[in-house]
Amino acid sequence: MSLLPTPETKAAYVEQMFARIAAGYDRVNRVMTFGLDQGWRQRVVEAVAPPVGGRALDVGTGTGDFLPALAAWMGDGLAVGVDFTLPMLQTGQPKIAGLASRAAFVGGDALLLPFPDATFDVLTTGFVMRNVVDIGQAFAEMYRVTRPGGVMACLEVARPHNPLVRLGHQFYFEQVVPWIGQLLGGDRRAYTYLPQSARAFPPPDDLAALMRAAGWQFVSYRRYGLGAVAIHVGARV
Numbered sequence: 001m002s003l004l005p006t007p008e009t010k011a012a013y014v015e016q017m018f019a020r021i022a023a024g025y026d027r028v029n030r031v032m033t034f035g036l037d038q039g040w041r042q043r044v045v046e047a048v049a050p051p052v053g054g055r056a057l058d059v060g061t062g063t064g065d066f067l068p069a070l071a072a073w074m075g076d077g078l079a080v081g082v083d084f085t086l087p088m089l090q091t092g093q094p095k096i097a098g099l100a101s102r103a104a105f106v107g108g109d110a111l112l113l114p115f116p117d118a119t120f121d122v123l124t125t126g127f128v129m130r131n132v133v134d135i136g137q138a139f140a141e142m143y144r145v146t147r148p149g150g151v152m153a154c155l156e157v158a159r160p161h162n163p164l165v166r167l168g169h170q171f172y173f174e175q176v177v178p179w180i181g182q183l184l185g186g187d188r189r190a191y192t193y194l195p196q197s198a199r200a201f202p203p204p205d206d207l208a209a210l211m212r213a214a215g216w217q218f219v220s221y222r223r224y225g226l227g228a229v230a231i232h233v234g235a236r237v
């Protein structure tokens with residue numbers, strides 16, 4: 001049975017779903033990815049290479065997993081995480097408490113970012129684009145708030161190329177992950193939506209085309225985790 005919402009109901013569906021799973025979100029992520037997810041986020045941060053004293057924005061920050069790494073690169077710079085699911089931000093609050101004035105959460109929509117043009121040096125986003133109603137608009141908003149010369153990197157799920165790996169990945173993602181979500185996160189529906197939304201998500205070449213259409217230049221991507229995720233990078237010239 002499809003759990004994918006219609007475009008009209010998607011934003012509310014996504015917000016309510018992440019509010020439900022916020023408390024167990026980090027735990028399920030670590031187990032479900034065999035601990036690889038933090039390494040992928042680290043690669044995203046390396047790809048944008050935040051400047052010392054700079055400003056970074058993480059879009060759809062959730063519990064703020066990108067913020068400590070972004071802040072670590074920037075010395076006295078500022079890492080901001082924006083998200084529209086407040087319970088996710090509340091769950092992540094202890095993660096940024098130790099960063100004092102070097103990190104902050106802001107409530108807001110990725111499709112209408114609450115920042116002026118050209119505010120940030122670098123942008124990151126992880127596992128968010130599957131969940132937005134309009135990927136092109138999200139990329140365009142990210143472009144708008146990036147200063148000329150800035151860089152953006154996007155981490156998202158992909159489907160492995162190798163047919164055998166693809167089959168194993170499909171079984172794991174569609175049959176096992178919902179049970180992990182049930183056992184460790186208490187929510188089988190949310191972790192059934194996850195593989196379904198991944199199936200409906202544009203493959204890496206199409207995602208790169210959407211980035212280019214939103215204005216991003218020098219767009220490229222690399223796959224990680226046997227092809228289960230891809231990191232796209234683009235620049236605002």
Ligand SMILES: C[S@@+](CC[C@H](N)C(=O)[O-])C[C@H]1O[C@@H](n2cnc3c(N)ncnc32)[C@H](O)[C@@H]1O
Nearest residue numbers: 018060061062083084085088109110126127131
């Ligand atoms: C799968 S979580 C990813 C969280 C985090 N980026 C990470 O790497 O773990 C997706 C997050 O995107 C947020 N999100 C989805 N659509 C959004 C939108 N239109 N505006 C702001 N946040 C959004 C959700 O609230 C959720 O916290």
